[in-house]
Amino acid sequence: MEEVDHLADERSKAQFDVEAMKIVWAGSQQQLDVSERIARLVASDPAFRKDNRTTLSRKDLFKNTLRKAAHAWKRIIELRLSEQEASMLRFYVDEPAFTDLHWCPYSIVSVNCCNGMPVPPEGMPCPMPGDTVDMAAARRPVPCTAVGMPWLVPMWWPGGLGKASTHGVVYARLLVDGKDHGVNGFIVQLRSLDDHSPLPGITVADIGMKFGNGAYNTMDNGVLRFDHVRIPRDQMLMRVSQVTREGKYVQSDVPRQLLYGTMVYVRQTIVADASCALSRAVCIATRYSAVRRQFGSQDGGPETQVIDYKTQQNRLFPLVASAYAYRFVGEWLKWLYTDVTQRLQANDFSTLPEAHACTAGLKSLTTSTTADAIEECRKLCGGHGYLCSSGLPELFAVYVPACTYEGDNVVLLLQVARFLMKTVSQLGSGKQPVGTTAYMGRVEHLLQSCSDVQQAEDWLKPTAILEAFEARAARMSVACARNISKMPSQEEGFAELSSDLVETAVAHCQLIVVHREIETGHTRKGSERTATILCNIYALFLLHKHQGEFLATGAITPKQASLASDQLRVLYAQARPNAIALVDAFNYTDHYLGSVLGRYDGNVYPNLYAKAWEDPLNDTVVPDGYREYIRPMLKQQLRTARL
Amino acid sequence: MEEVDHLADERSKAQFDVEAMKIVWAGSQQQLDVSERIARLVASDPAFRKDNRTTLSRKDLFKNTLRKAAHAWKRIIELRLSEQEASMLRFYVDEPAFTDLHWCPYSIVSVNCCNGMPVPPEGMPCPMPGDTVDMAAARRPVPCTAVGMPWLVPMWWPGGLGKASTHGVVYARLLVDGKDHGVNGFIVQLRSLDDHSPLPGITVADIGMKFGNGAYNTMDNGVLRFDHVRIPRDQMLMRVSQVTREGKYVQSDVPRQLLYGTMVYVRQTIVADASCALSRAVCIATRYSAVRRQFGSQDGGPETQVIDYKTQQNRLFPLVASAYAYRFVGEWLKWLYTDVTQRLQANDFSTLPEAHACTAGLKSLTTSTTADAIEECRKLCGGHGYLCSSGLPELFAVYVPACTYEGDNVVLLLQVARFLMKTVSQLGSGKQPVGTTAYMGRVEHLLQSCSDVQQAEDWLKPTAILEAFEARAARMSVACARNISKMPSQEEGFAELSSDLVETAVAHCQLIVVHREIETGHTRKGSERTATILCNIYALFLLHKHQGEFLATGAITPKQASLASDQLRVLYAQARPNAIALVDAFNYTDHYLGSVLGRYDGNVYPNLYAKAWEDPLNDTVVPDGYREYIRPMLKQQLRTARL
CATH class of the missing domain: 1.20.140.10 (Butyryl-CoA Dehydrogenase, subunit A, domain 3)
Known part of the structure; x- marks a missing residue:
C-alpha cells in the first residue's frame, strides 16, 4: 500500500522544532532513544497485538494476558534488557497484568498486597472486623512459632490475587495475649507451589467483571478469605516491629516516617x-x-x-x-x-x-x-x-x-x-x-x-x-x-x-x-x-x-x-x-495509541471500515439467531414460535 | 432466606409521604399502577434476566438480545398489552435492541433510518460525496419506474442496520436530468425476505464493538454500501415532494415545518x-x-x-x-x-x-x-x-x-x-x-x-x-x-x-x-x-x-x-x-436497577461476594493458562518455555 500522510500539511505548519520537543517530553535524548527502540520492538512483535482485546471473552482475555506477561519477561531475559528498558517494555505492552504490582520476573510476581477494601461481613457467617488476627501462639509460652488466623474478613480488590498470586502480604491487627499492637504485615502463602491450588483454609477468587471491554478485566483483582490459617511467626514483616520467639512484641527504632x-x-x-x-x-x-x-x-x-x-x-x-x-x-x-x-x-x-x-x-x-x-x-x-x-x-x-x-x-x-x-x-x-x-x-x-x-x-x-x-x-x-x-x-x-x-x-x-x-x-x-x-x-x-x-x-x-x-x-x-x-512530539506509535481515529497518517476512514469487518458479529452475513428470533417476527409467527 | 432491610431505619426517618411522591414521579396513579405491574412482570420472567450481560461474548450478547426482543413481543401479543403497557415493558426490559427505533412487532421492525454519519470515501474505491443519487431513469423518457444508485457513500451508525433490518430509509440528494432537488427519502429493501441475505449490490455489516461490556453492543449499528442499486420510483417518500411517472419533480403543499x-x-x-x-x-x-x-x-x-x-x-x-x-x-x-x-x-x-x-x-x-x-x-x-x-x-x-x-x-x-x-x-x-x-x-x-x-x-x-x-x-x-x-x-x-x-x-x-x-x-x-x-x-x-x-x-x-x-x-x-x-419514590425494582450496591434491602456485601463467584474466571480454581504461562515464570523456566 502506498504511503499516505493526510496530516502532512498540518505538520508543515508547525512553528517549533518537533524533534527538540520530543526530547523535552521524553526527558532526555537517551530516554527518547530507549523509548523509540522499545516502542518499535513491542509494535513489531505479533505476540503483543492488542487490537482484538475488546472482543475476547473474560477467560480468553485473561489467558491472553498471562501469555503476554510471560512473553514480555522472556524477551526481557533473552535481550538482557536493562531496568529502564524493561520498564519501557511494560509501558508499551499497555495491558494491566498480574505482574504489574511487582514488576520482576520470578519470585516477587507471586507476592500480592492485600490492602484492598474490606467487605464487612454483615449477614455472613463470619465474625465482625476489628479483632482480625488472634495471636493464638502467644497464648502458649515458648517457643512462639506461628500466628493463627481463626478467620479473616474477606479482602477485596488486590490485583493479581484472584488467580495468579501464590503469596500475599496481609495487613492485620495483631493481638498478643489480648493486647492490641495495631496493624502489622504478614507474608502468607496462598497457593501450592506444586499445582497452584489454594492451601487449606484459604478461599481465593476473582471479584468479577469491571468497567470496560478489555481494560482492567485483564487483571484478576481478587477476594480472599481465611479459615483457621496458621502462619510461621517469622513471616511477619519485622522491619518496624517484631514478635520474639518468646511471644513478646518489640518495636524497632526504624522511624515510621x-x-x-x-x-x-x-x-x-x-x-x-x-x-x-x-x-x-x-x-x-x-x-x-x-x-x-x-x-x-x-x-x-x-x-x-x-x-x-x-x-x-x-x-x-x-x-x-x-x-x-x-x-x-x-x-x-x-x-x-x-x-x-x-x-x-x-x-x-x-x-x-x-x-x-x-x-x-x-x-x-x-x-x-x-x-x-x-x-x-x-x-x-x-x-x-x-x-x-x-x-x-x-x-x-x-x-x-x-x-x-x-x-x-x-x-x-x-x-x-x-x-x-x-x-x-x-x-x-x-x-x-x-x-x-x-x-x-x-x-x-x-x-x-x-x-x-x-x-x-x-x-x-x-x-x-x-x-x-x-x-x-x-x-x-x-x-x-x-x-x-x-x-x-x-x-x-x-x-x-x-x-x-x-x-x-x-x-x-x-x-x-x-x-x-x-x-x-x-x-x-x-x-x-x-x-x-x-x-x-x-x-x-x-x-x-x-x-x-x-x-x-x-x-x-x-x-x-x-x-x-x-x-x-x-x-x-x-x-x-x-x-x-x-x-506528534509525544512520539507514540500507532500500536501504543491503539486508535483508528488517532493514526499518525490520518488515513482514518478506510481503516475504520476495514476494522468494522473484524467484529465477530460479521463472521456471517446472516446473524446467528435469525431463524429462531428475527424470522418469526417478520413472518408474523411469534405466537407459535418456540423462543 | 429471611428478609432483611438494612435501610429500614433510613426509611423511617422520611418526613414526606413516599407513596404520594411515587405518584408525582410516575405522573399519575394510573401510570404508577401500570408501571408497577409491568415492572413485576419483567422482573419475574427469567427470559428477561440481564445480570449475565457483561460476561457474554459479542455474538452471544447479540443473539440473546434477539431472543429477548422476540420474547417481549410474544408477551405483548399474548397478554394483549396496550401501547402504554408495551412501552413500559420495553423500558423495563432495559436493553437496546434493533426493535427500539421502530417499536412495533411486525413489518416496521425491518425499517431502518440510514441517517447516520457518512464516512467520507477518501482512499476508498468509490466516488466523492455530493452527487450521491443519480436519477438514472429520468434520462430515459417515460415511464419513469426506478431510481438508480450507482453507488452510495457508506452510511455509518444506524441502529439495527448491521444484521437485523430488511429495509432502510435512505436520505440522499436527488438529481433529475442533472438538476439538484436536495435531500429526499427513499425506502430501500436491503435483505431478502426469504433468507435474510443482502440483495445484489448491497453490502451491509455491523460497525464493531462500542463502549462498555454489554451496553450498546446488544445493538447492530451498521454500515451500508450500494453498488448500482435500482429502486422503484414509488419507493421515494413522497409526502413533501414527488417524482411523477414522467420523471418530473413536484413539490407538495405540505408545510415542511x-x-x-x-x-x-x-x-x-x-x-x-x-x-x-x-x-x-x-x-x-x-x-x-x-x-x-x-x-x-x-x-x-x-x-x-x-x-x-x-x-x-x-x-x-x-x-x-x-x-x-x-x-x-x-x-x-x-x-x-x-x-x-x-x-x-x-x-x-x-x-x-x-x-x-x-x-x-x-x-x-x-x-x-x-x-x-x-x-x-x-x-x-x-x-x-x-x-x-x-x-x-x-x-x-x-x-x-x-x-x-x-x-x-x-x-x-x-x-x-x-x-x-x-x-x-x-x-x-x-x-x-x-x-x-x-x-x-x-x-x-x-x-x-x-x-x-x-x-x-x-x-x-x-x-x-x-x-x-x-x-x-x-x-x-x-x-x-x-x-x-x-x-x-x-x-x-x-x-x-x-x-x-x-x-x-x-x-x-x-x-x-x-x-x-x-x-x-x-x-x-x-x-x-x-x-x-x-x-x-x-x-x-x-x-x-x-x-x-x-x-x-x-x-x-x-x-x-x-x-x-x-x-x-x-x-x-x-x-x-x-x-x-x-x-425509593422512583419505585425501581432491583431487576431494573441491576445493581448489587443499589439493592432495596441494602444487603450489599453478601451479595457482592456471591456475585463475584458467578464470573466465568471462577469456573476453575486454577486458571486456564497456569501451566503454560504462570508456572514457567514461577519455576524460572521462561527461557526454555514454549509460549
Missing part, C-alpha cells in the same frame, strides 16, 4: 501516568479533529476541519496544555522524591508534611482532570469516539480507577486542606511556610494586592498570572480558616465546611502546577515560545473555569476576567498551527 | 430518558452511601455512614435534585409538544422557533449533565462502583451516546445561542419575546436590578432565585450580542465568540429548568416541602457552580454568593433524613 517516602514515590508515578494517559487521549482527539470535516463548505469546497471551530479549540487545547503541564510537574516530583528520600536518610523530617500534602494534592488534581479529559476527548471525536476502535472507551475505563486507588481523590484533598489550615494557623508564630506553601508567607500582601492587569496582553506576564493564582489560593485558605474558627469546634468546622476546603485545596494544587510551568517553561530548548503558549493557555483556561473563585475573593475584577478570555482566544489562534506537531 | 414537530417530540423523550438514567444512578449511589461506612468510628462504635459526610452530600444531593428537576421539565415538554402540534395543524408557526430552541437546549443540558452525573455517582460508590455488578459502568456506557445523537450537544447550544441573539436584536422592534424567552422582555430592568438578598434565608424566596438566574442569562445574552456587533461581521463574531455563546445558552437553559421547578413545585401534593427543598438545592447548587457568571455579570455580589453556599448546607441537612425515601 520512612513509609511516607514510599507514598511520595507511588504518587509521583501516578502523576507521570496521568500525563501519559492524557497525552494519549489528546493525541487521538487532536489528530482526528484535523482529519474530520463538518459543515461550513463554501462554494462547494471542502467542509471546515473540526479543529478550526473555536468551541473545539476551547475544549481541546487546554487539555493539550494540561498534558504538558502534568508532564513537567511529574518531572519535578521526581526531584522532590529524591530530595525527600535523602532527607529521610539523614533523619530530617522537616519537609515531609509539605511533600506529603503536595504529592497527595497533585495525585488528586491530575487524576481527576485526566479521567474527565479522556471522556471529553472521546466526545470531541463525535460519534466515532464511541467505537472501541477509537481507543478512547478502553483508555477511559482503564484509567478511571486512578481517581480512587492510592487514596480517594476527595479524601486526599481534605488532607491537603488540613495542611493548609495548619499552615495558616502557624503564620503568626513566625514559622515560615516552606516549599509549595512558601507563598503563604506573603499572605498579608496577597490579601491586599490588586491585580494590575489593564489590557489582554498583560495576562501574558508570568507575574500577573502567578499573583492572581496566589491571591486566590491564599484568600480562600484564610477565609476557610476564619469560617472554621467561628464553628463550635475545629472538627465540626472541618466537617461542615469540607466542600469549601476541597475547593481551596484544588486552588492550591492548581497554583503548584502553574508555578512549576512558569518556572521551567523558558528552559525548554528550541520550543520556548510554544512552551510559553501552552503554559498561558493552561493558566488562563483555569482562570476562566474558576473565575467564580477569582472574583469572589477579589483576586481579580470582572473586567480582568473578561480580558483573560480575550487573551485566551488569541492564544488558541497561536496554538492552532502547532496542534498536530504538539501531539 | 411539520418536520420540526417530530424533532420536538424526539427531544422531549430524550429529556424524559435523562431523568430516568439519572434517577437510576442516584438511587444506586444514595442507597450505597447509606449502607457504606468509613472512618469516624467513636469509642469503638460503628464507622460513619458515608452519606453523612458533607463532601458526599455536596456531590450527591444536587444530583438527586437534578433527577427530579429533569422529570418535571420533561413532563412540561410533553405539554409543549402537544401545544406545538396543535398550532402546526392550524398552520400557526409562530411559537416554533422558540419551542425548537427550548427543546434543543434542554436536550443538550439534561443529557450532558446526566452523563457526567452517572460517572460521578460511580465515583461516589468508591472502588466498588468500578465493578460491573454495581450497575454503574453499564449505565454510563449505554447512556453517553445521548450527548451525541439527535444533535451534538455543543452544536445544539449554538443553535439556542443564535436564537437568543436574534431575540436580543429584535428587542427594540417592539416584538415581544415569547415562552421561555419572555423574561427578555424585561431586559432593561434585568440589566439594572440588584439582588436584594441580605441573609442566607432570603435565598429561599423563589423571586430571589428567579431574578438572579434571569439577570445572569439576560446580561450574558446582551454582552454576547454587544461583543458580536464589534466584530467585522456577524458570522465572524459568532465563530470567534462561540464559547461565550455556548455558556450563554447553558445559562438560559438552566433558567428554564429552575423556572419550571418554581412554577410547579408547590403543586406536588403531599410532598410540597420536600419538592421545595429539592428545587432550592438544584438552584443554589447551580448558582454556586456558576458563581463566576453570576459575579461577572453583577447579577449577585460575592457576599450574596457566600450566603447562597451557607443556605445550601442548611438545605443538605434538611434533605439528609429524606434521602433514601427520595430515591
